[in-house]
Amino acid sequence: MAAPPNKPVSKAIARLDQDGHDLPPSPAPSSPRNGRRRYALATELVYTDSKDQYGSSSIPIYQSATFKQSSAIGGNQEYDYTRSGNPTRTHLERHLAKVMNAHRALAVGSGMGALDVITRILRPGDEVITGDDLYGGTNRLLTYLSVNQGIVVHHVDTTNVDCVRGVISKKTSMVLLETPTNPLIKIVDIPSIAKLTHAANEKALVVVDNTMLSPILSNPLDLGADIVYESGTKYLSGHHDIMAGVIGCNDPAIGDKMYFTINATGCGLTPNDSFLLLRGIKTLGIRMEKQQRNAQTIAEFLESHGFRVRYPGLKSHPQYDLHWSMASGAGAVLSFETGDPALSTRIVEAARLWGISVSFGCVNSLISMPCQMSHASIDAKTRKERQMPEDIIRLCVGIEDVNDLIDDLSQALVQAGAVTITLDGFHATATAAAQTTEKETPADPADASAL
Numbered sequence: 385m386a387a388p389p390n391k392p393v394s395k396a397i398a399r400l401d402q403d404g405h406d407l408p409p410s411p412a413p414s415s416p417r418n419g420r421r422r423y424a425l426a427t428e429l430v431y432t433d434s435k436d437q438y439g440s441s442s443i444p445i446y447q448s449a450t451f452k453q454s455s456a457i458g459g460n461q462e463y464d465y466t467r468s469g470n471p472t473r474t475h476l477e478r479h480l481a482k483v484m485n486a487h488r489a490l491a492v493g494s495g496m497g498a499l500d501v502i503t504r505i506l507r508p509g510d511e512v513i514t515g516d517d518l519y520g521g522t523n524r525l526l527t528y529l530s531v532n533q534g535i536v537v538h539h540v541d542t543t544n545v546d547c548v549r550g551v552i553s554k555k556t557s558m559v560l561l562e563t564p565t566n567p568l569i570k571i572v573d574i575p576s577i578a579k580l581t582h583a584a585n586e587k588a589l590v591v592v593d594n595t596m597l598s599p600i601l602s603n604p605l606d607l608g609a610d611i612v613y614e615s616g617t618k619y620l621s622g623h624h625d626i627m628a629g630v631i632g633c634n635d636p637a638i639g640d641k642m643y644f645t646i647n648a649t650g651c652g653l654t655p656n657d658s659f660l661l662l663r664g665i666k667t668l669g670i671r672m673e674k675q676q677r678n679a680q681t682i683a684e685f686l687e688s689h690g691f692r693v694r695y696p697g698l699k700s701h702p703q704y705d706l707h708w709s710m711a712s713g714a715g716a717v718l719s720f721e722t723g724d725p726a727l728s729t730r731i732v733e734a735a736r737l738w739g740i741s742v743s744f745g746c747v748n749s750l751i752s753m754p755c756q757m758s759h760a761s762i763d764a765k766t767r768k769e770r771q772m773p774e775d776i777i778r779l780c781v782g783i784e785d786v787n788d789l790i791d792d793l794s795q796a797l798v799q800a801g802a803v804t805i806t807l808d809g810f811h812a813t814a815t816a817a818a819q820t821t822e823k824e825t826p827a828d829p830a831d832a833s834a835l
């Protein structure tokens with residue numbers, strides 16, 4: 385592809401990657417590198433240029449496991465075997481490196497595959513500090529590492545910098561963060577924790593799971609993280625039709641280490657899925673824009689009816705300022721409480737447009753009860769210790785018409801008995817707010833039209 389033919393591979397030159405390229409040669413640099421300003425991220429997402437021999441506007445799928453060599457003693461080809469490298473995957477990785485503002489990006493088969501690659505940097509005896517409100521799969525992998533691989537894992541409330549300070553030491557090798565947390569939507573102060581971590585052990589790696597926000601809203605590498613990863617299954621691909629994981633970092637040595645693991649274990653993203661992820665990334669900006677706008681409207685709707693809503697787009701969020709100091713948007717995941725798990729179950733089951741599903745980041749809107757679904761692997765006692773409300777409902781907002789989403793949610797709330805309305809011609813009138821609120825929200829004709 386875009387490789388300068390027969391260019392000798394020299395790792396001595398700082399910005400050359402594993403394949404000997406000064407990034408990002410493929411796709412050919414879309415941003416002007418001659419001193420003019422970089423394009424905005426929304427532009428970078430869609431603009432790719434390749435040196436394809438036919439000038440194809442979309443990068444071809446190189447569905448080939450092997451590539452022929454020019455000589456028996458090993459030629460200078462960029463590719464020989466797809467586990468080690470494939471042109472479609474390389475194109476995706478270089479595109480991601482630009483989008484994530486990373487020196488090196490790597491693409492693997494799933495978000496958990498990405499975390500597996502990252503945690504293989506650890507050695508027995510190493511200490512990891514991480515959150516107590518983590519993605520379930522992350523919890524499961526870290527538990528495996530602590531039981532079987534001699535890794536010491538400290539779960540603390542990473543949304544409180546002092547809790548991290550309390551356990552950090554020279555032995556800390558990795559600090560693994562997720563923000564906003566899910567489903568409690570708490571915010572982690574990445575710059576402060578990164579500073580604290582590097583002061584305790586300059587070799588310690590600050591790793592951020594950026595799945596909830598995606599690179600269009602937040603860039604953890606710019607906030608002091610050493611490694612960022614995310615599940616490409618979510619916002620990056622956007623359609624829930626592939627599994628993928630992506631990793632970004634700035635230190636070439638760490639990039640090489642992780643590439644070694646990918647090549648050694650064979651978890652690199654397939655050519656087909658690399659193609660689909662590239663296609664998904666092109667619409668990330670516009671999807672997120674719409675999903676966020678819908679989420680904001682729905683969060684305000686629920687809050688105005690007396691529910692306790694957790695969403696960083698609401699001024700009532702206790703860490704509103706912290707979130708906006710690190711991100712350019714609030715994302716499209718929110719949660720709210722009803723006061724009663726049985727009531728929440730009825731709401732979730734009564735919704736029709738909102739699919740009952742774990743996961744998020746899809747163009748479709750999804751509803752779930754984390755304590756019964758995505759977080760059920762955390763036992764009830766631990767959930768209680770971590771103050772996870774059993775009645776919490778998570779909404780992952782899609783790109784549908786927001787009035788349809790609100791209508792469907794309203795009907796589910798009414799059907800479940802969470803709100804009371806009377807029908808008055810074509811308009812519904814709210815007569816009561818959520819049962820859980822102490823103060824009754826008076827009927828508001830403006831709200832009623834939404835119901």
Ligand SMILES: *Cc1c(COP(=O)(O)O)cnc(C)c1O
Pocket residue numbers: 494495496497519521522562566593595596614615616617618627628629743
């Ligand atoms: C989904 C998810 C993952 C895991 O990604 P997969 O692609 O499902 O393996 C990791 N972290 C977060 C926050 C997620 O939502």
